[in-house]
Amino acid sequence: MPIYHAPVRDMQFILHDVLKVSQTGLPGYDDLAPDFTEAVLDAAGKLAQDVLTPLNAVGDRQGCTLENGIVRTPYGFDTAFAAMKDGGWTALDCDPEYGGQGMPYIMGLATGEMFVSANMAFNMYQGLTHGAYSAIHAHGTPEQKAMYLPKMVSCDWTGTMNLTEPHCGTDLGLLRTRAEPQDDGSYLITGQKIFISAGDHDLAENVIHLVLAKAPGGGEGTRGISLFIVPKYLVNADGSLGDRNGVSVGNIEHKMGIHGNSTCVMNYDAARGWLLGDLHKGMRAMFTMMNEARLGVGLQGYAVAVPAYQNAVAYAKDRLQGRAVTGVENPDGPADPLIVHPDIRRSLMDQKSFLEGARMLAFWAAHLIDRAHGGDADADGLVGLLTPVIKGFLTDKGFDTAVLAQQIYGGHGYIEEQGMSQFVRDARITMIYEGANGVQALDLVGRKLATDGGKHVMAFFDMVKAFCKEHGDGPLAGDFIEPLKAASKDLQAAAMFFMQNGMKNPNAALSGSYDFMHLFGHTALGLMWARMAVAAQAALDGGAADTDFLNTKLATGRYYMARQLPMTRTHLARIETGADPVMALPADQF
Amino acid sequence: MPIYHAPVRDMQFILHDVLKVSQTGLPGYDDLAPDFTEAVLDAAGKLAQDVLTPLNAVGDRQGCTLENGIVRTPYGFDTAFAAMKDGGWTALDCDPEYGGQGMPYIMGLATGEMFVSANMAFNMYQGLTHGAYSAIHAHGTPEQKAMYLPKMVSCDWTGTMNLTEPHCGTDLGLLRTRAEPQDDGSYLITGQKIFISAGDHDLAENVIHLVLAKAPGGGEGTRGISLFIVPKYLVNADGSLGDRNGVSVGNIEHKMGIHGNSTCVMNYDAARGWLLGDLHKGMRAMFTMMNEARLGVGLQGYAVAVPAYQNAVAYAKDRLQGRAVTGVENPDGPADPLIVHPDIRRSLMDQKSFLEGARMLAFWAAHLIDRAHGGDADADGLVGLLTPVIKGFLTDKGFDTAVLAQQIYGGHGYIEEQGMSQFVRDARITMIYEGANGVQALDLVGRKLATDGGKHVMAFFDMVKAFCKEHGDGPLAGDFIEPLKAASKDLQAAAMFFMQNGMKNPNAALSGSYDFMHLFGHTALGLMWARMAVAAQAALDGGAADTDFLNTKLATGRYYMARQLPMTRTHLARIETGADPVMALPADQF
Secondary structure: OOOOOOHHHHHHHHHHHOHHHHOOOOOOOOOOHHHHHOOOOOOOOHHHHHHHHHHHHHHHOOOOEEEEEEOOOOHHHHHHHHHHHHHHHHHHHHHHHHOOOOOHHHHHHHHHHHHHHHHHHHHHHHHHHHHHHHHHHHHOOHHEEEEEEHHHHOOOOEEEEEEEEEOOOOHHOOOOOEEEEEEOOEEEEEEEEEEEOOOOOOOOOEEEEEEEEOOOOOHHHHHHEEEEEOOEEEEEEOOOOEEEOOOOEEEEOOEEOOOOOOOEEEEEEEEEEEEOOOOOHHHHHHHHHHHHHHHHHHHHHHHHHHHHHHHHHHHHHOOEEOOOOOOOOOOOOOOHHHHHHHHHHHHHHHHHHHHHHHHHHHHHHHHHHHHHOOOHEEEHHHHHHHHHHHHHHHHHHHHHHHHHHHHHOHHHEEHHOOOOOHHHHHHHHHOOOOOOOHHHHHHHHHHHHHHHHHHHHHHHHHHHHHHHHHHHHOOOOOHHHHHHHHHHHHHHHHHHHHHHHHHHHHHHHHHOHHHHHHHHHHHHHHHHHHHHHHHHHHHOOOOOOOOOOOOHHHHHHHHHHHHOOOOOHHHHHHOOOOOOHHHHHHHHOO | OOOOOOOOHHHHHHHHHHOOOHHOOOOOOOOOOOHHHHHHHHHHHHHHHHHOOOOHHHHHHHEEEEEOOOOEEEOHHHHHHHHHHHHOOOOOOHHHHOOOOOOOOHHHHHHHHHHHHHHHHHHHHHHHHHHHHHHHHHOOOOOHHHHHHHHHHOEEEEEEEEEEEEOOOOOOOOOOOEEEOOOOOEEEEEEEEEEEEEEEEEEEEEOOOOOOOEEEOOOHHHHHHEEEEOOEEEEEOOOOEEEEEEEEEEEOOOOOOOOOOOOEEEEEEEEEEEEEOOOOOHHHHHHHHHHHHHHHHHHHHHOHHHHOOOOHHHHHOOOOOOOOOOOOOOOOOOEHHHHHHHHHHHHHHHHHHHHHHHHHHHHHHHHEEEEEEEEHHHHHHHHHHHHHHHHHHHHHHHHHHHHHHEEEEEEEEHHHHHHHHHHHHHHHHHOOOOOOOOHHHHHHOHHHHHHHHHHHHHHHHHHHHHHHHOOOOOOOHHHHHHHHHHHHHHHHHHHHHHHHHOOOOOOHOOOHHHHHHHHHHHHHHHHHHHHHHHHHHHHHHHHOOOHHHHHHHHHHHHHHHHHHHOHHHHHHHHHHHHHOOHHHOHHHHO
């Protein structure tokens, strides 16, 4: 069975050596002293390792079943869900007014990484609830908040997002679910929604669906869309559960992975719903959930690959096969362990250097969100720019990383019992849901680059420039600063190409959108590694005791800069070919 | 259910416009007039489309089962196997002396591509038989050939390769299966083999296992290994089947994909076997099978992605979502088809340009094998050099292509019923078996580059150089010849780096082996596209009628040259970092 070790030391390094969270003066950050965060991370890691990890394969093998309209989750999920609730993990960064613990978002993200690594399908039940909580918290009336939030913070009730219909996913303007206004101010919702994660299950007393639907008078396309709260069981005025609402599970999807999560077809048949936020402004309210969900999926993308990498390392140290080309290293054994071979190292370093860079990027984004919550508009703009990069790049590379880890096992990696296949199959969905990665690239190039007059991308370039200036003469200049400068230059050249060509022909920019997303991702990870290197070097210079950890951090960063950042050159070359090669063929010639 | 269209027109273009097979004067090639090959390909395509394709999902869903020691294949596989046999497809390129049709290998490869595309797991039953046939044909005694080959050519009996044991795959020197010599010249084989594809099943009367084992007196490591023929049922002198041999199925593996093929644990318990080839020279005989198998797996790598691409195209034309950024293209519909969007085009062009280039490379390699069979030692050396590139590069990129195709479907691609997941899961094994791709890279850089004093890689460079010189002033210079020259220059620079640094430190070369394999793959596909472009341009200049097909070929090639070949620069940059970043960490720091 696959192992998992919670990466507490790595997270502590990011929180305290790089971000120096307890010195920022942000609301809630004063509490984040190293001892405190370590205790929280240790406790979350213990739950992840001891309770959630053993259930990961169980969930994959058993999946969810639909019995007489009731969805059954895999064996043991109920007990584990109770442990999550009892430990207060579902409430960690929620509003204390509704029973939350009020910690900063960055702590929710850090513990969330562990839960995803341990059992991604399981963690979705509370992850989606958190998204629905956020939407109601931001857009609900005082009565709605009072009615739903305490139960959702505790996960006595869970939440869902209902966007997709059989004929539309990305293009929500096409949706057909209707909302008929009633005299009492409620609506009757009728339609079918598909791909509803955690759509129904036996882990909670009630399920609170947030449903996009069209109410009369809103006009065509997305303008006519509103967002509704549709509970599985109606809630009485005293908070007790009333009648079953007109919503039912049509089917459970048979998926490539995340079998432990129930992905449902939901049928709404004059189900009672209540407007959340403004009429015909549902897309705006939904984006509150969606932005959080996109960061969460970016987190999933790399987090699911963390245990894949850890198991690949264990296998590479254990499996004896062949001899080191530079001389026998395990003379008492029949062969040397796989890890002596350069190509195994190449693979493990690709994995390790990506995962640690990805973690830094996700934590930084969470930190920016905490700044934004504190009123920092620049941080809000920057994290908006980074969101499609985090979602698209981290999930693509997370999947690649899981595939690399599986490959270390040779033929054994293809056998389901080893568990490496599950990491790959689970990782695959992260590239698809919450906006397929091509849609993220479109959002980045077609929208986010130009937001507020291009202010946020300029701020990113300025940040890189200032960082390079500050550290350009130091000991990290050659290994870190120069490659970062080169990557940033490629990214700027690509942005310039879009500006010069995109106005005349939008296809010239959009043909390069996917490459731009990856170019941005590499540059961002280059910046993250340079920041980690500066922090590690400072700790070494300051006489820190754990020199092995810090030197390993520097060597891993050097690998990323030397062997991953050259990809920016290829992405720029692809972008600069423009629309012609991409759009040359008539559709009937494919 | 997924569709499949046999790409007869594309294959005819390669055979007759590019390779001009009927003008080569090779043995058996005189028959390969366009009408004849078209008739063969049409018939194979019909079998693939009508019989094998519908069973692909059936095989995936049902898998194989072990009942009281007997392996059952999925519903319908027996009828389809009979159709394969009755049509003579298993005998296409086999020796007429044993009932084969005696066609060149290239025709076996071409029809094989179709069968793999239609149903990869199914086609393995006859594919492995062909490998075992080749080994017995090359190394068997006249009596062995007479006893086994006619039944294997017809697939009344199927064959297997037995190399891997639980504790060793790549490092066969560690294997523990023993062969005890008997007074009658036979051996008793005892040991356990794992991952035996088509190890047992209900499609044939007998299964002929080729088994690597150690006979006394051979010394340590691979030197002591011999190859044995071990039939499931002993064969009487008159060719009838006798007693059951001491070989049994211990288990069927539960795999990520290729569920329709029975992957068995085989237990040999004093099973009767007969030496194939020379005692203690079993590795040599096994390599006859393995080289063929590696090309076959390279073929699988891209062939399984062909229907994935075709289905992605169909979906992209059918699914209405969003509007073209340059203006509405489907005014009568609620939205435009996906294929109007530049990022969808980018993905489809990546897929199409890889698949057609890969096909050309596989056909060219098959053509070189036919030349080698005719006594051409240079062709033999060149295909030996190309074999690890074909196996490693085409399977890595084939998998990537299947993932790209699945992505076009959005969330629907993750649902098993759509069939796109199966292509991805099936494709995944091609990167692993017959030598994991890291082992292919090691074979390429550690062995093949230096074979015969580096003669074959020099011949490849000379071939590219001569081609560029011949066409460097023509109409294809800018789009094809210049990018090919640049890629070839990068490949030569990488080889030079290995020569200058590998002697001092073998790790400096081996740290770049995987990148070199991909660099070589891109350069080879660049050459293939340049050759196809020359042929297409010549046909256009000669007034060929199907200008759409030929212009599409040119545009697809331009895409590959402009947007894929720039990868060679990144691979070279990675290679030139040498061993330091890769080997920097002590093993305990992973």
